[in-house]
Amino acid sequence: MVVMYPQTVIDSARQYEMLRVTSGYRGDHVRALWILPAVVIAGPTLAQTPGIPVNEYGEEQYGGDYLPTTSANLGEYYIGSPNAGVAVPDALLTLPQSVFPRTSTLALPADRQTLPNLTPFSVPLRKDFALGAGFNGGFSGRKKMASSGANASSDAIMYVHYVDVGQGAGAILEFPCGVALIDVGGEWANDGVDGEIMFKNYLDTFFETRPYLDNTIDVVFLSHPHADHANGAALLLPEAGGTYTIKNVVDNGLEGSRGMLGKQTKFHKTAAELGAGYTGVTVGAQVTATGVTNANIDPLACKGVDPIITAFWGGRPELANSGQYTNPNNHSVVVRVDFGRASFLFVGDLEDKGVVDLLDQYSTNPGVFDADVYLVSHHGADQETTDQMLAAVTPRIAVLSMGTADSPDGFKYGHPRITTLDALQQAPAVVSNDFPGGPVTVLASPSAKSVFESYELTKEIYGTGWGGTIVMQATSGGVYSVGSTSAR
Incomplete structure (x- = not known):
């Protein structure tokens, strides 16, 4: 069976479709479409700050006098204890x-x-x-002793909303006792796609239909300071009309006064002034190959099944002026979320050098990245999703967050690449679940940019640029389904 993911184009501007593809393991497909008002923005794809280096796509790069410093208040790290890899005493x-x-x-x-x-x-x-x-027992400060979750009941439920933000990334993690955000969108294009508005519109609707959450965000993770992941953070603050209570902020510990570094810095400092906790995750401050945690990284304490949130990698300011570390992508915070037997991995925009170094840094415990649901690095760009990374993750399901093939940004970046989809589907390391109901035909790029062709998915791989916002339900017993969710 071949099913084409639908694309909705209204006039010359794409309206914001939040298409929830319901699949389950029996192969049934039910679709529900939410239409939010289109926001048309004229102007450049990226708001570039004079004097800041950029690459061929207009993305900020480190160099010259645009270099990050390390936050003076990274916070205290405690040894992570995720539900994978070596168990820590x-x-x-x-x-x-x-x-x-x-x-x-x-x-x-x-x-x-x-x-x-x-x-x-x-x-x-x-x-x-x-x-x-x-x-x-002379030390204190860790929020809780992490439990393995091996005996967790199978009926607790969480959701991950992979929000369609165009060419970018933003996710809402909905737990029984709270909410976490991992990136918040933010890039815009001449076709009217404004990622930060798309994310905020979805977040507003999310809270409106869940009044019991009281507009409270337990933790905001910013993987790295690039517009398509972090620009939306400013809209969460009261000065921009944000009506949210932000309890904690976690980023890669890098600061600056200009460009996206300046925006990341302003966000966590403003949030801290309003009472939020803050942790900056840098590679140099980490010791164990089990990741790090603390009361800011993992502030949730749900009854019954308690989520375990662990951070890895992050800023490497000492390398920011050399080689591939001039690209902020390679300074991405990696976040692992365990919910009983369910597990999710978010790796930001780590590129090939960052992926190689990440696996080398954790070579004594590569199983720590073994997760069921993998948000593919860097929107499915070429070479970032390696066989070595997939061998460590062994995903059952993969998700891509990217623009559509017919949008200027999605078109120019050429995301996702066919080489990445091949890596996800072909031996030696593959996504293990078959696509429910049979193969699906999507669009993918065989080259650097601006070319797309039909591609057949046989494995359970979803993309926001193919079908809009993806809402994934996970039970604490490790059962997943993709579809809509409503207030409970």
Whole structure:
């Protein structure tokens, strides 16, 4: 069976369609369409700041006098304990990572190997390693002891709304006890697609139909400071008419006074002034290969099934002026979400160099990235979704957040690439679920940009540029379905 994903074009501007494709594992397809008002914006694809380097697509790059600094208040990291990879001893979970001194040359002596053997470290430790009183419970500050979720009941439900923001990314994670955002859209194009307005419209409707959430966002994650992921953050603040209570902000710990760095900095500082907690996730401050967490990264404490949120990777300011790290994409915060037996992985816009280095940094524990639902890196761009990354993730379902083939931005970027879809569907590492109901024909690009052709999906892969907003339901027993959700 071949099913064409629908595209709705009204006049010369695309209206914002929130198409929820319901599939289930029996192959039934039910579609419900929400139409929100179109917002037509004239002007350039990106609002470029004079003096800031950009690449061929107009995306900001680091270089010259446009370089990030590290936030002076990154926050304290605690050892992550996601439901994958090596299990960390409970006795270590209350210890801040700062108690593990690091070095680039020395390792623990043979008679002090007990703890490192229990915990996978991503950097060598000094010979003067000492836990001191902390090992006996002298440290505090971690929100909770993470539980494995192995015995979680199977009837608890969460939703992930992969919002159609055009060429960009923005997701709403809806838990039984709260809400998290991972990126907020923001790029705009001459066809009237304004990602930040699209995200805000959807978020407003989301809260209007869920009054019991009281317009409260427990945590906002910004993966990296590029317009298509972070521009929408400004609209969440009261000064722009935002009516939300933001409890926590997490980004990659990089700051600046201009461009998107300046916008990211202003957002987390303004939110902090209004009472929000803040954590900046940088690679250099991490010690264990199990990721990091704290009360800002994982502020949720649901009864019954408690979500576990873990952060990885993030800013590498020491490399921002060299090689592929001049691209902010490679400084993306990676976020893993566990809900009982269900699991989701968000990797921002990590490009090939960032992916290689991420897997190298976590080489002692690659299973920590094993997740059921994978938001494909960088909108499905070429070379970022490698066999090595897929072997670590082993996704059952993949999701892409990208523009449509007929929009200026989606067209010029050529997302997704056929090479990426091939990697997701062909051996050695593939998405394991077949597409419910049979193959689906979509549009994908065989080349760098501006060319699209028909492509057959046989695996369970969804894209916002093919069908609009994707709403995925997950039970705590690890059962997934794609479709609409209403206030409960």
